[in-house]
Amino acid sequence: MPDFLVIGGGITGLAAAYELFREGQDFILIEENDYFGGKVKTNLRDGFVIEGGPDCFLSEKPQVFQIARELKFEDKIIGTNDEFKGTYILSGGRLHELPEGLMMMVPTKIIPFALSPLISWPGKIRMGMDLFIPRKKDDEDESLYSFVTRRLGREALEKIAEPLIGGIHAGTPEEMSVKASFPRFVEMERKYGSLIRGMLAAKKAFSNRPKTKSNITYFMSFQKGMGELAENIVKNLPDYKLFTGKKAVKVTYQKGKYRTYLTDGEIIESKHVILAVPAYNAAELLEEVNKDLAELLAQTGFASSATITLAYRKEDWPFKVNTFGFVVPRIEKRHLMALTYSSVKWSYRVPDQSFLLVRAFLGGANNQEDVFLPEQDMVNLVLAEIKDILGVKAKPLFYEIFRWPRGMAQYKVGHLERLDKIEKLVFEMPGLALAGSSYRGIGVPDCIKSGREAVRNLLNK
Ligand SMILES: Cc1cc2nc3c(=O)[nH]c(=O)nc-3n(C[C@H](O)[C@H](O)[C@H](O)COP(=O)(O)OP(=O)(O)OC[C@H]3O[C@@H](n4cnc5c(N)ncnc54)[C@H](O)[C@@H]3O)c2cc1C
Numbered sequence: 001m002p003d004f005l006v007i008g009g010g011i012t013g014l015a016a017a018y019e020l021f022r023e024g025q026d027f028i029l030i031e032e033n034d035y036f037g038g039k040v041k042t043n044l045r046d047g048f049v050i051e052g053g054p055d056c057f058l059s060e061k062p063q064v065f066q067i068a069r070e071l072k073f074e075d076k077i078i079g080t081n082d083e084f085k086g087t088y089i090l091s092g093g094r095l096h097e098l099p100e101g102l103m104m105m106v107p108t109k110i111i112p113f114a115l116s117p118l119i120s121w122p123g124k125i126r127m128g129m130d131l132f133i134p135r136k137k138d139d140e141d142e143s144l145y146s147f148v149t150r151r152l153g154r155e156a157l158e159k160i161a162e163p164l165i166g167g168i169h170a171g172t173p174e175e176m177s178v179k180a181s182f183p184r185f186v187e188m189e190r191k192y193g194s195l196i197r198g199m200l201a202a203k204k205a206f207s208n209r210p211k212t213k214s215n216i217t218y219f220m221s222f223q224k225g226m227g228e229l230a231e232n233i234v235k236n237l238p239d240y241k242l243f244t245g246k247k248a249v250k251v252t253y254q255k256g257k258y259r260t261y262l263t264d265g266e267i268i269e270s271k272h273v274i275l276a277v278p279a280y281n282a283a284e285l286l287e288e289v290n291k292d293l294a295e296l297l298a299q300t301g302f303a304s305s306a307t308i309t310l311a312y313r314k315e316d317w318p319f320k321v322n323t324f325g326f327v328v329p330r331i332e333k334r335h336l337m338a339l340t341y342s343s344v345k346w347s348y349r350v351p352d353q354s355f356l357l358v359r360a361f362l363g364g365a366n367n368q369e370d371v372f373l374p375e376q377d378m379v380n381l382v383l384a385e386i387k388d389i390l391g392v393k394a395k396p397l398f399y400e401i402f403r404w405p406r407g408m409a410q411y412k413v414g415h416l417e418r419l420d421k422i423e424k425l426v427f428e429m430p431g432l433a434l435a436g437s438s439y440r441g442i443g444v445p446d447c448i449k450s451g452r453e454a455v456r457n458l459l460n461k
Contacts, residue, residue: 002028004458005260005270007248007285010038011444012436013276014233015067015451021237022070023459030262032247036234039407040444042227043400047351049225050309051359052402054444055342056080056219056226060206061445063452064220064229073232076224079217080324084344088326090334090389091118091159095326098160104185105152105161106130106199119155126153128196135193141413144181145173151195163327167337169442170303170364170408180411180419180440223348226444251275251285258431260285272431274454278302279438280406289432293425296418300438302406304371305363308382309342309400312356316394321356326389330366336385337361355397360386365410371403409438433458 004020006013009031020027035041039053057064059079068074088095099116101109107127114124130151136142142150144166148157157173166173169181179186188198222228234242250261251273260268275282283297325340343349343357350357360382363371373381379399386392419439426432433454437447 001257001269001271002026003270004028004272004274004455005030005258005268006274006276007251007260008038008276008281008436009033009036009242009244010276010436010447011040011230011233012447012451013038013274014230014237015063015448016274016276016435016455017237017242017451018067018071018233019452019455021241023455025455025459028241028243028268030243030246030248030260030268032245034244036242036244037227037230039404040226040230041402042225044224044227045398045400048311048355048357049342049346049349050357050400051225051227051342052307052400053404053407054226055340055346055359056221057444059216059218059220061443061449063445063448067233067448068229071232071236073228076222076228076232077220078223078347079215080219080221080345081347082217084322084324084341086323087164088323089118089159089163090326090328090332093332093389095389097323098164102160103199103203105148105156105165106195108196108199108203118159123153123155123159127156129153130196131194133194135189141177141179141416143174143413144171144176144178147178147182147185148173151189158331159329162331163329163338167327167361167364169410170305170337170361171410172365175301175365175410175412177411177413177415180415219345221346225349229444248285250287251289253289253429253432256430258289270431272433272458274433274435274451274458276435276451276454278406278436279409279434282434282438290425290429293422293429296422296425297434297438299418300415301410301412303363303365303408303410304368304403304405305337305361305407306371306378306401306403308360308362308378310358310360310382310396311350311398312358312394312396314354314356317356318392318394325359328389334385334389335362335367335370335381336389337364337367339386358386358396363404371405375401409442411442427461430461431458 004027006029017029041052043050096118100112107113148161192198247263252259258273279297279300283294286294324345327338338361340359435450435454
């Protein structure tokens with residue numbers, strides 16, 4: 001009987017397993033898929049690096065660097081090719097470059113912002129009013145919609161915040177909790193009384209940071225894609241402790257012992273269980289352990305999305321690409337959510353420079369049904385959108401589709417209050433921990449933090 005059972009071998013479960021290993025604990029990890037990494041999934045194909053889920057992590061969060069340093073694969077980390085940094089936004093059917101100095105959704109440089117045709121003059125003046133609008137008086141949660149329209153106005157919401165910021169969660173601004181999804185913005189308002197002032201301060205702090213020799217960019221990845229992160233953690237753990245193809249169906253608790261039932265009839269007994277699975281899976285598994293907890297977990301919202309990577313010969317693409325890609329606001333009423341020129345944004349993504357790798361995003365809160373289209377319909381839809389928006393008629397050499405049903409947790413207004421109740425119930429259960437993207441951060445660094453903290457909390461309990 002292992003002391004610890006980790007259920008779920010995504011990046012969260014792997015981080016938990018690694019922490020247990022470091023602490024010399026007796027553990028096993030089970031994963032239902034035939035691979036480790038969960039949404040962190042990269043396919044390597046004839047020199048192409050094809051990301052299924054995340055294609056980067058945020059460099060301002062230290063957890064990926066930390067684990068890579070501890071396991072000595074830091075040298076595999078790469079930055080973006082920032083000479084091509086521009087991102088475009090589709091507006092009125094045309095692509096407009098995001099004005100230089102626009103950070104997240106906040107303008108920090110006056111002249112490029114003033115000259116940009118993306119936002120109308122009344123819209124620009126409204127955004128500038130952020131400098132004068134008093135900070136929110138109470139501490140109540142509010143939606144991203146309410147927060148952005150209050151501080152920057154409706155045009156900023158529709159053209160910038162919704163596709164750029166809401167898009168990170170594939171969510172609906174009217175529902176998303178700003179406190180749970182973007183605590184940084186709330187903190188900026190609280191501390192500086194203005195997002196513009198807050199962003200200028202963040203920019204100054206970033207440029208004053210101690211300079212390192214390495215190329216630190218806002219988004220970072222690995223030479224062989226994000227899969228290299230999962231792969232290196234797995235490589236450093238004893239393989240007899242990690243199992244794929246094992247799905248848990250039920251957990252029970254009796255006399256200080258958890259019993260986890262698997263689909264193949266096996267029962268694993270352990271003193272501790274770490275559920276590193278999405279909240280809807282955790283809800284099903286914990287039904288018999290604690291009904292109230294299971295009900296609260298089941299209330300977590302999720303959005304589905306799909307990524308379609310298309311490989312082209314550069315000579316077939318009618319123009320030279322020198323940007324990271326574009327995002328599509330929902331007011332444009334299109335299916336495409338965003339498109340990334342992966343091989344321009346990153347090095348090491350194509351076998352040689354005669355190829356172009358493009359990644360399209362479908363689904364999200366507004367077009368969930370697209371995620372479940374038959375393969376050929378999905379590809380035709382993406383190619384039609386690319387033709388419409390970019391005028392590109394070229395046929396790809398090949399494509400790869402990844403579907404993520406209920407792949408992205410939605411932190412809706414009230415998420416943090418529900419989380420408090422969940423955490424209280426979990427705390428009362430000896431030996432139980434929940435970790436992962438359903439709770440306090442969906443990004444890969446947040447998941448690593450959550451997995452490692454789950455172990456520390458159990459050891460200190
Ligand atoms: C399309 C997409 C793009 C993204 N882009 C980024 C990005 O660029 N940067 C970023 O930081 N984040 C990004 N994210 C978010 C990030 O990838 C995820 O939040 C994170 O990978 C989730 O990790 P996890 O381990 O918590 O969950 P998962 O990856 O979902 O892992 C959970 C694992 O548990 C297993 N499991 C579930 N139930 C059971 C069971 N009963 N028994 C056994 N095993 C079970 C599953 O098979 C899965 O492998 C993106 C997400 C998506 C979907």
